[in-house]
Amino acid sequence: MKLIIFLFVFGLQYSFAQLPADKKLKVDSLIQQYIETKQFSGCVLVAKNNEVLYQQAFGYANREEQVPNRIATNFNIASMGKTFTATLIMQLVQEGKLSIDQTLASILPEYNVKKADSITVWHLLTHTSGVGNYMMHVNFEAERHQLKSLNDVMPYVVAMDPTLDYVGQRHDYSNSGFILLGKIIEKITGKSYMQNLEERIFKPAGIKRSYIHYPATFVAPNEATPYLAYTGKTFINAAAEEFPAFSDGGMQSNVIDLYRFAKALLNGKLLSATMRDSMWSGKVATGRADKYSFGWVDEQTDFGKRTYSHSGGGKGFSSDLKIVKEDGYIVIVLINNRVNPREVTNNILRILYSKDTRKPEKYLENVLMEVTEQKGFDYVRTNYKSILKEKGFDKTPNPWVYIMFSDMFEMMKDFDKAFEVIEMGREEFPKEASLYNVTGQLYANQKKFKEAAEWFNKALAINPEDEFAKMMLKNISTKL
Structure with a gap:
């Protein structure tokens, strides 16, 4: 009865089946692993052609007030809007x-x-x-x-x-x-x-609750609030960090409307099959194991299926939509936290095709923040090498661990610790220009432009072709 009432209220028009029990259990278990390792919060929908096989909401649309996400909750889909x-x-x-x-x-x-x-x-x-x-x-x-x-x-x-x-x-x-x-x-x-979206896509596809609006308000539970969730306890409300939405991305949408969009493409409601396939077919190598087509990514997966997809991400949102045209599968993941959504959709597809999943691993920077919560930052700084060994590392895997750990403190307005983390990073990776750029960025964000310029120039001394350092020096040149 509850399902019938919910479907009626939301005005959904699709048939509802279920994943086989063993696959449903595996998807549930997978998402729980993402919750434990990466503080996953959002919605998941899996469909095959005209049947929804799995849909579930997880976590909070508003963490401060503990308002839960719902299937109907809208998320900023970012670049998926392309x-x-x-x-x-x-x-x-x-x-x-x-x-x-x-x-x-x-x-x-x-x-x-x-x-x-x-x-x-x-x-x-x-x-x-x-x-x-x-x-x-x-x-x-x-x-x-x-x-x-x-x-x-x-x-x-x-x-x-x-x-x-x-x-x-x-x-x-x-x-x-x-x-x-x-x-x-x-x-x-x-x-x-927006008129074109309404008339040319929303109406023929039956999309009911998607929109672009100014400003984005993030009123839960109708809209999910974006977060940077570092641990189970430490998170940042990232609503103020979100960018306005235009034709490059940022639409507010939900898993049901996105399913309708994907289904309309598969069923030929929006484009002819020939034109749709031309849009989907890969055109340009991206440097990864895929090709970019026209606003979509064409990928031959390692589990033998070709997917058409696009992801999106911002400070506090992540999204991915994948379509397997051959079998009619549609997988949609919307997250109000910074998590790699492609990793989630790929794992779900691996379950659908009875392949082994890739276990979600907790980012090292998140581990370091957990230790900071428990024992303080001074302990992390003093015992950094031993913490690495406890977690199975002989050394820091890459400079981005320091960059992301520093970013956490910057977002929490604890600039002293942000600077200290990046200094640790420069000591271990003295020839990594990005660590000098981050120091410059930290100064620039505090409007200390002279100091910022010094660090961007240090980055250029390491890598004269560093485009970020060049761009930042140009941007702050009038403020020196």
């Missing part, structure tokens, strides 16, 4: 209103985007345009909460310098590229990006 933008673009191509080979200069001549006469829609869709990331603009952080439309964002996009020597040089993930695709959609249709 799949919606790509679908809208392919609809326009299908309708003959746009060509993949058209140049940016021919479509949006009113904007002086650098190299626009060489950049095509194909380059934008595959992240090979080199237009960069508008979020790196020197003024973006201070002004981001004022941005409410694609028009508001365009000055930041236009101002950025190219990140590639030439258009098409390589895959270079670009949020700015998908802002430009959003503007192309608005230009061709004469309607806002």
Whole structure:
């Protein structure tokens, strides 16, 4: 009865089956391992074609008030939203209103985007345009909460310098590229990006509760609050860290609506099979074991199945949607914490295909924070090597342990400890430029720009090609 009432209230229209008992038990056990090792909190949905096989909510939409997540809870899906933008673009191509080979200069001549006469829609869709990331603009952080439309964002996009020597040089993930695709959609249709979502995707797919709004409010349980959960006790409310949502990502959505989106693609409601497969088919190597297509990732997995997917992440959100077209499987994971969502969806698919899962491991930086809770930071600093040995390490696996551990203290506004951790890191990895960059970033975040510049220059002394150090020096040059 409770299930029937819930389905009626939420207005769901799908049949509900169940995973075989042994597989359900394994998925439940898997998620519990993620809860224990990485403080997993969120929603999981598994479907096959028109049947939902598994759906479950875990943890809290609001940790402070202990408001639980629900299946209906909306999460910031971050860059997963690029799949919606790509679908809208392919609809326009299908309708003959746009060509993949058209140049940016021919479509949006009113904007002086650098190299626009060489950049095509194909380059934008595959992240090979080199237009960069508008979020790196020197003024973006201070002004981001004022941005409410694609028009508001365009000055930041236009101002950025190219990140590639030439258009098409390589895959270079670009949020700015998908802002430009959003503007192309608005230009061709004469309607806002959100109107296009509503009319072209939401309505035909039956999506009921997804949206982009300004500002994001994160009112639980309708919306999950983003968190940086370091241990079972220590967490940071990351709502203030979230970026505004546009055609490059940030939509508020839930596992049911995303299932409807995936199902509509599989069933040919949004695109023809030919156009959909063209969108999904891999185009450009990413440097991982996959290829980027048009707003999707095409991967041949190590368990023998081809998946089409896209993940997303922010300070306090993680998301992934995977589709196995061959068998009709859809797996969706939405998390209101910083956890690798692809690891979770891959493990669930391994269970579905009766393969061994990869056991979730607690990050070393989280272990260090747990020891800090129990015995204090002075103990960690003094006994660091012995703590490593207790956890099975002869030395720190990589510099990112220090970077992430430092970031925890920075987010908690404990800058002294953040600096100390990075100093420990530089002692062990003296030739790692990123550790000098983090020190510079810590100073910059405290508006100590002279000191910041000194450390960014030290990073460049180690690696003269360090793009982050170059960018930060440029950004703070007017503040010295």
